[in-house]
Amino acid sequence: MTAGAGPVRPPAGRPRSRRGEGERLRDEILAAAERLLLRTADEDAVSMRAIAEEAGVAPPSIYLHFADKSELLFEVCERHFAALDAATSSAAAQGDGPLDALRLRGEAYFRFGLEHPEHYRILFLGKPTTTPPAWLSEKLAEAAALGHLVEDVQRCVDAGVLRPGVDPLLVAIGLWMAIHGAVSLMIAKPAFPWPDPEVVLDHVLDTQVFGLGLPPQPPTGAGR
Incomplete structure (x- = not known):
């Protein structure tokens, strides 16, 4: 380390969500699933990928809130x-x-x-x-x-x-x-x-x- 330089900081991780953002994202995912269910009238046509696209999020984000599609649709x-x-x-x-x-x-x-x-x-x-x-x-x-x-x-x-x-x-x-x-x-x-x-x-x-x-x-x- 160069003399006089400050301590080396570790790379910043993913910023923590602000209070309420997680709940808002959860509601957006539920709303997206609801729209797809009404639009298709077919549970089988409502995939996790389709829900992610409808909500504008990455598919892994959904699994932070719901274990699987059944749990998500039952909450809807x-x-x-x-x-x-x-x-x-x-x-x-x-x-x-x-x-x-x-x-x-x-x-x-x-x-x-x-x-x-x-x-x-x-x-x-x-x-x-x-x-x-x-x-x-x-x-x-x-x-x-x-x-x-x-x-x-x-x-x-x-x-x-x-x-x-x-x-x-x-x-x-x-x-x-x-x-x-x-x-x-x-x-x-x-x-x-x-x-x-x-x-x-x-x-x-x-x-x-x-x-x-x-x-x-x-x-x-x-x-x-």
Whole structure:
């Protein structure tokens, strides 16, 4: 070292991201994946490289935030799951009484699924091997959408419009399964000559919701 010269400094490494930049990049990656998913309507067409190009970042940057494509796409769809809860709750709030609110929540779920088929497919129709572990059980069981559906059923029981003694959780899951079945089939088999979606919806809700209503009462004086 030359006399009088200052100490030799090591080469500067990559500058640290400013506070909030990492979270902003993460949001940009999610937004890019969302745009591609909506544009292509095909999960298989949304590759990590395509997402990187859409977001304007290098592919390795994505892996700093997401382990793989499944985790990334499920987070995109998780936002839609929150939007689903908001849409169904908004619809239920317009109900004229608890039973009408329950029906309106079911209608909103049905329409939301058909309007967002690829998101619905990823969330509810994916193979267990490509589903992030948390989405196999915990996230669905803890989802606000399911909790609010159970609350609606409980209000119907409390109001005396459903048979006493029914299990609100079981009723909610049964209603979810029925509407999910209709949505899933119409998404998976779009070329099938289905009846009008509104007719299908009315039939499912009539048999599922009103089938749990109070049994008809005998006319006054019957049996005398």
